Amino acid sequence: MKMTDPNNDMLDDLFAEVRSVAPEPSEDLIARVLADAVAPLPKPVVPPPSLFTRALDLIGGWPAAGGLVAATMTGLWVGVAPPAAVEDLTASLLGDQVSVGFFTDDFGFDIGTTVDG
Amino acid sequence: MNTISDPFAGAPDAALLVAFANGDGDAARLLTARLLPRVLAQATRMLANAAEAEDVAQEAMIRLWKIAPDWQQGQAQVSTWLYRVVANLCTDRLRKRRGGVSLDQVAEPQDDAPSVAEKMQTNARMQALSDALAQLPERQAQAVALRHLEGLANPEIAQIMDISVRSVESLTARGKRALADIMAGRKAELGYEDD
Numbered sequence: 120m121k122m123t124d125p126n127n128d129m130l131d132d133l134f135a136e137v138r139s140v141a142p143e144p145s146e147d148l149i150a151r152v153l154a155d156a157v158a159p160l161p162k163p164v165v166p167p168p169s170l171f172t173r174a175l176d177l178i179g180g181w182p183a184a185g186g187l188v189a190a191t192m193t194g195l196w197v198g199v200a201p202p203a204a205v206e207d208l209t210a211s212l213l214g215d216q217v218s219v220g221f222f223t224d225d226f227g228f229d230i231g232t233t234v235d236g
Numbered sequence: 237m238n239t240i241s242d243p244f245a246g247a248p249d250a251a252l253l254v255a256f257a258n259g260d261g262d263a264a265r266l267l268t269a270r271l272l273p274r275v276l277a278q279a280t281r282m283l284a285n286a287a288e289a290e291d292v293a294q295e296a297m298i299r300l301w302k303i304a305p306d307w308q309q310g311q312a313q314v315s316t317w318l319y320r321v322v323a324n325l326c327t328d329r330l331r332k333r334r335g336g337v338s339l340d341q342v343a344e345p346q347d348d349a350p351s352v353a354e355k356m357q358t359n360a361r362m363q364a365l366s367d368a369l370a371q372l373p374e375r376q377a378q379a380v381a382l383r384h385l386e387g388l389a390n391p392e393i394a395q396i397m398d399i400s401v402r403s404v405e406s407l408t409a410r411g412k413r414a415l416a417d418i419m420a421g422r423k424a425e426l427g428y429e430d431d
Contacts, residue, residue, distance in 0.1 A: 126416040129428045133419070134384040137362055141277045148290050152272055152297045156256065156264040 249314035250307060257304035264301075271314070272297060275322055281385040282326040282377075284359070284366035292325045312395075319386070319396045323378045330370035330377060361426050368418040376411035383408045 144152075244252060244266050252270075255263035275296050279289035299321055300314070307314075369377045375397070382393045383404075390404045397404065423429075 124416070126420045126423075127412075129423055130412065130416050130419060132428065133361055133365055133426075136358060137281050137365060137385055138387055140281055140358070140362065141273070142280050142286070142289070144272045144276050144293070145290075148276070148294065149268060149272065151294055152268050153264060155294065155298045156268065156301050 250309045253300070253304050253307050253314060254309065256301070257307065267300075268297070271300070271318060274315070275318055278319065278322045278381075278386060279326055281362070282323075282366060282369060282381050283329055284362035288329055292322060292329065295325055296321045316392070316395050319382065319388070320398075323382065323396065326381070327374040327377055330366070331374065333367065333370040357427050364419065364422055364426055365415075368415050371418055372411055372414055376407050376414065379404055379407035380411035380415065384412070 244255070244263065247255075249267065249270065252263045252267050256267060272293060276289060276293040279292040279296075280286065283289050283292065296318060300318065303317075369381065372380070378397060379393060382388045382396060383390070388396070390401050390408075393404045393408075394401045399407075419426075
């Protein structure tokens with residue numbers, strides 16, 4: 120059900136007329152647009168990292184290396200001068216005499232000698 | 237232009253854009269030949285001012301050149317992206333007009349320029365429509381222009397404006413009604429007589 124709407128008809132005519140407008144770009148405009156078409160510079164080439172840097176990168180770079188060193192030093196420290204709790208634990212596990220049944224007697228190992236010291 | 241072995245013949249715009257980003261000068265020329273007329277036409281229809289339309293067209297192409305290195309193929313069409321950029325640049329310009337231009341203003345022909353009556357009338361009508369678009373909320377103006385001046389279908393407009401198809405329908409209906417009301421008083425002046 121379409122009511123005749125002269126205003127709408129006028130607008131439709133106007134739209135059609137404007138739709139048909141298709142200006143040709145001037146040579147000047149084309150030249151300006153092409154002058155603007157400068158491709159961005161390629162990304163700068165970074166020299167490839169040395170073998171050492173690459174190995175370091177594998178474990179996470181200097182921060183991780185620092186952590187590794189710290190952990191290693193801590194491990195050494197714990198071994199050389201263990202905190203009391205560790206000492207007790209070690210003593211309870213190993214002590215002076217240890218008998219840990221890793222293997223049955225059938226294997227013929229002398230447990231005493233393998234875990235001594 | 238070598239027409240025998242044109243490697244870009246039939247290549248989609250996005251492929252040309254990638255080639256341009258990789259430094260291909262032919263790609264830039266071909267993209268300009270394809271896209272600049274469309275961009276200029278869209279701007280001219282919305283703004284009805286040749287100088288402003290050229291500024292918008294040049295700016296839209298600058299933005300295209302800038303985005304070329306980051307263009308993701310397959311995500312969007314270059315044409316969709318350009319429609320959006322031009323529509324936004326045009327409504328920016330129309331917004332600046334809102335305070336100043338009175339609806340009575342009609343483009344004056346130059347005294348010394350030979351004027352064809354029909355061409356004058358088309359110019360006056362275009363100007364009147366552009367000024368009326370400037371009176372609308374920007375999203376309505378964009379939707380109406382894309383639908384009725386560019387002749388695009390609602391799903392494409394929805395993509396361009398990043399809204400639902402239903403929103404497009406609502407915006408175009410309201411925008412068209414508002415335009416009809418604004419233009420109603422200028423019918424005789426613009427040569428639309430009741431037959």
